[in-house]
Amino acid sequence: METLTGKSRIIALVDMDCFYVQVEERDDPSIKGTPAAVVQYKAYKGGAIIAVNYEARAKGVSRNIRGDEAKALCPELTLVRVPETRGKADLQKYRDAGREVIQVLTDFSDCVERASIDEAYIDLTTAVEERLNHFLSAQGDPTASCEQSNILKALDKEAFTTNFVMGFESTTSWMDMMTDNEMMMPLDDVKLAIGAEIVGKMREAVFQETGFRCSAGIAHNKVLAKLCAGINKPNKQTVLPHSSVAQLWAETKIKKVRNLGGKLGDFLVDTLKCELMSDLLKYSEKELLNHLGSKAGSWIYHLARGYDTEAVNPRQLPKSIGCNKNFLGPEVLVTKDKVKHWLQQLAAEVSERIQKDFEMNNRRARTLTLHVSFEDKNSLSRSCRLHPQFNSERIRSEVWVMMEKLYKSLGVLPVNMLGLVASKFEDEAGVSGYSKISNFFENCPRSESSASTTLINSNKIPSSSTTFVTSTAGTSKTLGSSTIANKNNIVVESRASTTKMLPSCSSSNDSLDAVQPEKTDPPFELISTAIANETSPHKNPKSTRSLGPGVESSPKLHLTQECERCGKQIAIWEYVTHMDFHVARDLSREINGLSPLGFDVRPETLEDKERQKDKINRDKIALQSPAKRGSKRPRGRGGGGTKRGRPGTTTGSPSKPPVKSIDAYFIKKIN
Numbered sequence: 001m002e003t004l005t006g007k008s009r010i011i012a013l014v015d016m017d018c019f020y021v022q023v024e025e026r027d028d029p030s031i032k033g034t035p036a037a038v039v040q041y042k043a044y045k046g047g048a049i050i051a052v053n054y055e056a057r058a059k060g061v062s063r064n065i066r067g068d069e070a071k072a073l074c075p076e077l078t079l080v081r082v083p084e085t086r087g088k089a090d091l092q093k094y095r096d097a098g099r100e101v102i103q104v105l106t107d108f109s110d111c112v113e114r115a116s117i118d119e120a121y122i123d124l125t126t127a128v129e130e131r132l133n134h135f136l137s138a139q140g141d142p143t144a145s146c147e148q149s150n151i152l153k154a155l156d157k158e159a160f161t162t163n164f165v166m167g168f169e170s171t172t173s174w175m176d177m178m179t180d181n182e183m184m185m186p187l188d189d190v191k192l193a194i195g196a197e198i199v200g201k202m203r204e205a206v207f208q209e210t211g212f213r214c215s216a217g218i219a220h221n222k223v224l225a226k227l228c229a230g231i232n233k234p235n236k237q238t239v240l241p242h243s244s245v246a247q248l249w250a251e252t253k254i255k256k257v258r259n260l261g262g263k264l265g266d267f268l269v270d271t272l273k274c275e276l277m278s279d280l281l282k283y284s285e286k287e288l289l290n291h292l293g294s295k296a297g298s299w300i301y302h303l304a305r306g307y308d309t310e311a312v313n314p315r316q317l318p319k320s321i322g323c324n325k326n327f328l329g330p331e332v333l334v335t336k337d338k339v340k341h342w343l344q345q346l347a348a349e350v351s352e353r354i355q356k357d358f359e360m361n362n363r364r365a366r367t368l369t370l371h372v373s374f375e376d377k378n379s380l381s382r383s384c385r386l387h388p389q390f391n392s393e394r395i396r397s398e399v400w401v402m403m404e405k406l407y408k409s410l411g412v413l414p415v416n417m418l419g420l421v422a423s424k425f426e427d428e429a430g431v432s433g434y435s436k437i438s439n440f441f442e443n444c445p446r447s448e449s450s451a452s453t454t455l456i457n458s459n460k461i462p463s464s465s466t467t468f469v470t471s472t473a474g475t476s477k478t479l480g481s482s483t484i485a486n487k488n489n490i491v492v493e494s495r496a497s498t499t500k501m502l503p504s505c506s507s508s509n510d511s512l513d514a515v516q517p518e519k520t521d522p523p524f525e526l527i528s529t530a531i532a533n534e535t536s537p538h539k540n541p542k543s544t545r546s547l548g549p550g551v552e553s554s555p556k557l558h559l560t561q562e563c564e565r566c567g568k569q570i571a572i573w574e575y576v577t578h579m580d581f582h583v584a585r586d587l588s589r590e591i592n593g594l595s596p597l598g599f600d601v602r603p604e605t606l607e608d609k610e611r612q613k614d615k616i617n618r619d620k621i622a623l624q625s626p627a628k629r630g631s632k633r634p635r636g637r638g639g640g641g642t643k644r645g646r647p648g649t650t651t652g653s654p655s656k657p658p659v660k661s662i663d664a665y666f667i668k669k670i671n
């Protein structure tokens with residue numbers, strides 16, 4: 001039942017207010033309180049505005065205009081330019097600032113998912129339950145509902161000064177309503193109130209620790225928490241009791257909802273004629289299943305009623321480190337020399353950042369992916385293994401080797417985007433699925449230079465792809481692949497030679513690491529088809545037929561591996577190809593300004609949920625690995641090792657028991 005309702009979870013989404021401007025204001029306090037905006041590349045019409053503070057917004061300044069126009073609108077406006085290194089925007093200080101915030105959030109829950117450079121989901125369920133039990137056991141009979149009103153009265157009112165409750169005039173009227181109807185008081189709402197108290201403390205701690213203000217949403221799932229966070233800004237938080245979902249949905253356009261910004265949302269709007277989320281209620285579950293298939297249909301049916309079960313995946317580090325550079329109009333790169341120059345700049349940036357990441361997090365990227373977009377709108381990516389002893393020089397030459405190979409097969413085409421992404425991180429200690437699985441292949445030769453190429457059209461994802469695989473004693477080879485090349489179809493040309501499995505996958509991203517704001521949705525139907533065609537040995541008999549002797553008939557060797565992107569069990573010899581597909585799809589979305597997160601990651605069945613839980617547990621264990629515990633993490637301003645005194649935390653010990661930390665924030669109340 002809980003699977004369907006999902007009301008017992010308390011999820012928060014914390015979103016920093018006008019983040020880049022706040023970072024600049026902290027660097028230069030003289031601009032605080034005055035209109036300010038951050039621009040990138042000031043040369044053309046005063047630069048592209050990428051962040052605007054609320055003082056400037058009040059004067060009509062927005063991201064849609066350029067710096068010069070903004071100045072005309074608001075002459076007192078300060079325009080701060082993003083630093084540039086090697087001829088391109090250098091976002092490192094914003095990334096570091098985002099890390100500082102995440103660090104504070106992890107004091108409150110060990111289930112924090114960094115969702116973008118300035119946003120994170122926090123599963124507060126355990127923290128709330130522990131606080132609830134603390135109150136109940138301190139007050140006698142834990143089942144008596146009358147005790148619940150005492151809990152509400154005991155909450156720290158100071159934590160609610162910037163709190164709003166959807167559907168209620170004020171937080172007080174919500175709480176009064178609950179205490180006046182003690183017998184009817186939904187425990188879920190009491191939990192939300194406790195969650196809101198924790199979030200109030202958490203936002204204050206973020207301010208005390210970093211100097212940054214943020215807003216938050218508190219609800220029973222990620223979709224609702226995300227929407228709520230945007231309702232009252234800046235420096236406010238909004239709670240959504242389940243009873244107010246109908247009100248929210250009556251005001252919410254479908255395309256604004258997380259994961260509905262893309263094709264699935266288009267289908268609901270254009271074909272099912274639903275503009276608002278509440279319009280979806282006119283369809284029965286059966287009708288939605290008929291229109292959308294079981295997975296999307298069921299998800300939409302439940303979401304329309306305010307239910308969603310997607311887990312918060314504890315992840316504080318980006319899955320990939322990458323950067324890119326666009327060359328538009330007259331800047332398009334037409335010569336090899338120019339491409340080489342820019343690739344060297346990108347390689348230098350990536351190697352600097354992965355080196356820093358290694359020092360801070362004790363993990364190494366194992367895959368390097370080159371993304372190239374051509375003027376004719378085609379895009380292409382090529383990956384290679386990163387040598388464990390990577391250095392800047394080595395990366396530069398690897399990148400150029402990949403580019404040369406592309407030139408060899410395609411000729412010299414004008415390039416309008418170059419991107420470089422390091423991904424598939426492994427803990428230095430080697431505690432990873434990779435090392436465990438690779439034990440099955442101990443005797444196999446490994447190729448450090450195995451590479452695969454994926455060429456995609458910028459507007460589509462693979463509609464079909466057939467890969468022919470052979471496998472001998474654990475070594476798998478892709479012998480060839482079908483390729484379809486035209487303007488509307490993507491070419492997936494898999495040329496991997498000797499492959500080995502990797503447990504993780506890359507999600508390429510320009511400036512925001514792998515954690516982009518989730519603005520929109522991937523093309524749902526196409527993705528499903530592509531995954532089905534491309535990855536399942538059951539659905540693609542060609543793959544299984546061509547396996548070497550003994551491989552298919554040895555189920556005990558666990559010859560499938562769960563894809564951490566879509567949760568499917570993938571034949572291990574197809575894992576690399578499968579991951580290439582995800583990379584290609586991510587790139588396609590990125591180019592279209594979409595989220596790298598896929599609808600296909602949504603847990604749907606109980607089995608999916610169990611898998612998700614297992615994964616969370618595994619992730620938690622991984623997070624507590626000795627390598628991680630010993631790693632250095634940024635603290636305080638500037639991301640250095642210094643740390644200000646905080647209640648309940650121990651200097652130099654990044655893995656703290658979260659509850660102990662939380663208790664410290666409530667110390668006066670508890671004692």
Ligand code: TTP
Nearest residue numbers: 015016017018019020021050051052118233517
């Ligand atoms: P947002 O969270 O979208 O916005 P914001 O933090 O500036 O403002 P708000 O208070 O409304 O949340 O983006 C976070 C940062 O990401 C933003 O400060 C700058 C950067 N960014 C870009 O570089 N380009 C973009 O197109 C957007 C939307 C954001």
